[in-house]
Amino acid sequence: MSTNEKIPYKIYLSEEEMPKEWYNVRADMKNKPAPLVNPGTGKPMTAEELSGVFCKELVDQELDDDTKNIPIPEEIFNFYKMYRPSPLVRAYCLEEKLQTPAKIYYKFEGNNTSGSHKLNSAIAQAYYAKKQGLKGVTTETGAGQWGTALSMACSYLDLDCVVYMVKVSYEQKPFRREVMRTYGASVTPSPSDTTEVGKKILAEHPGTTGSLGCAISEAVEYAVTHEGYRYVLGSVLNQVLLHQSVIGLEAKKACEKYGIEPDVIIGCAGGGSNLGGLISPFMGEKLRGEKDYRFIAVEPASCPSFTRGKFAYDFCDTGQICPLAKMYTLGSGFIPSASHAGGLRFHGMSPVLSQLYHDGMMDAVAVEQTAVFEAAERFARVEGILPAPESSHAIKVAIDEALKCKETGEEKTILFGLTGTGYFDMVAYEKFHNGEMSDYVPTDEDLKPGFDSLPDL
């Protein structure tokens, strides 16, 4: 098929067409992502060391740089069928509103109660924990999507779910807590006094609104100090990108079915779970020299890991108790401004994406939040979906790209990831409507404490 007229508004694959295997982009990377390193020894973490924190099979996936396709267990596949395949949507209405010759598509991951793509990895991680006979899992959540996703997965599998939620989100999103509670999770605002590391951070930074880095430290501490618990993480890790590859695999299959050839692929980037998942199979083609695509990572100007961070070994958590990862980072000592709405608050970035960015395989841009909410509202009014602030970073740049096409007359095909819905972000929307939203761009001085916190390696 090649004529636009025949492309439906929403492309749904059938269940038979859903991917049966995850795709591991590391297998196609010549320069592998650097291994996690033990901060005590300075040496790569062994599987045994990692298995104190993570489930065994997830450790295997974390360390596997070679297996290209990893089968999706049947139980996970069946869970996927409850809310997947997700639609690939042709943004006909947005195109018309923008009067652009560009063709705009988005892969919409918001049609499930977690409201985002996070469920794709949550069910996988919960499944392996259950299979290992664990009692429960601990985690952190920022915007609340990951925590909700994990609660849903744990509830489904009868696993205990302990969530540390970044304080600013806990306060801005009171109802998120109630959704997690519906799914039986316990939720604590972070930093808290329930952990040693939380107490330490509170003492050093009284009044802090928290960060993903803090919450990770607390969740890890809980896991390693409680029998039968392991820690799970919703982003950054290689295993997460692996699970999230279902997004890209579905998108790619839908494109192929209708002869759609994206020129530009855009995703928002906090820790990289969505971006990595969406682009992986396309990146594979690029790495193998089969096709070329332009990839754009979009990050908030207030937390600019790619565009202003350093490519260095760093702690994933503020408490500096986790292994070190080599990534683009602002330093684990960086705490994003409270004026920053929602997710994408992590100081670092997926090591896989960091390596790819370092190798020139993708671009990155940073955008300010007022412009992001303008794009969000514009999108909502014509496409009918109220987007999450995180997702709206990608919308903003997709619109920018489409408007460039309007100027040049190019008929580019733009694909972006619409990771989720903004139903729990109405406090931020209200601020935007009331003109109370500010744009924060850290000065070099603001970034200094973060960079100073980088370990010597």
Place this chain on the structure above:
Amino acid sequence: MSTNEKIPYKIYLSEEEMPKEWYNVRADMKNKPAPLVNPGTGKPMTAEELSGVFCKELVDQELDDDTKNIPIPEEIFNFYKMYRPSPLVRAYCLEEKLQTPAKIYYKFEGNNTSGSHKLNSAIAQAYYAKKQGLKGVTTETGAGQWGTALSMACSYLDLDCVVYMVKVSYEQKPFRREVMRTYGASVTPSPSDTTEVGKKILAEHPGTTGSLGCAISEAVEYAVTHEGYRYVLGSVLNQVLLHQSVIGLEAKKACEKYGIEPDVIIGCAGGGSNLGGLISPFMGEKLRGEKDYRFIAVEPASCPSFTRGKFAYDFCDTGQICPLAKMYTLGSGFIPSASHAGGLRFHGMSPVLSQLYHDGMMDAVAVEQTAVFEAAERFARVEGILPAPESSHAIKVAIDEALKCKETGEEKTILFGLTGTGYFDMVAYEKFHNGEMSDYVPTDEDLKPGFDSLPDL
């Protein structure tokens, strides 16, 4: 197809399979619903009288008892394609959890930002208003789903949208207002002092938490006192059931495609928009003597129009300024208890459904809200969707029916309407989790003021 194994978790029709015409169940009814009556003259409302309140083409649809199939205008069809077809879901996980031999299906209408089926009629009504060259429309909203839906439709068509929101919902759902604002609507809690009727109700019932009946009065008053505005309504009316027939038409086509033959069809009933839309095409078959189905309307025990109301001419609004409709009603003077969560607060019921119920074509049951929330949470934990309280009334009875099958061993096929999601109902869920939810069943004494308010006709 006849084996269960082949039925996917979610059945999506293709765009080509989507209905091109609405189905008007009145055409197949031997006993037509009684006409709307002018309270001044006691005579049926003429098209001319109605056109002061409603758009012209909607008046035609309201009065048309004979045309069986009415084409869906292309603009509306294209809007439908943004969020339809909605999936028919096989509740495999719920079936397994219940260990029932019953097969359970639900038609899920929550995958759009309004969070419910209300968008199906909102876009139709907004379209005809736009076509007539109006400036804007006014309406009431209870749980907020209809108001959100109308805001979305108006924003899409560049129409002004004035919403009166039942006060208790306005207070319990602060974020709903913000969603409507994102779509450019103005929202006022009802009763308010912006209308004469609102002032009168406030004077007579100070401290009232409002009702749909009040809000309707205010919205109608605004429309008839402002040039270029008409009133639109999200339920009760014949035209609304007509537009909502897309739900049943899609469900029926999906069933036919996979050889699914429902024995029982269940829907929640407030004013009847979802129930009427879901059952219409199936009811048509029953009316024509082609097939038999058991239909069950589920209403809250706190607002029991079908099960304890009278079949009589009554005002649709508390202010008694609207035409009279013959329906099952608790009387326009009935104001539901504040302890009642969310929607389904209307004192009356669709005249079409009222006539069908009166003729013994369907059953009705009333359920208490704590049991409804228990069913909601049970459903959420296995099916992954957090349901709206309204929809959960249907879930409760679907589970009851499935458990009956477990006892008898019958392999019934149960179809219910899952009208929407509960993302904006977390205050009610929180009450439920905290054990603060009470069940209110009005005594006969409680119902007396409502019945006393019935007009003599």
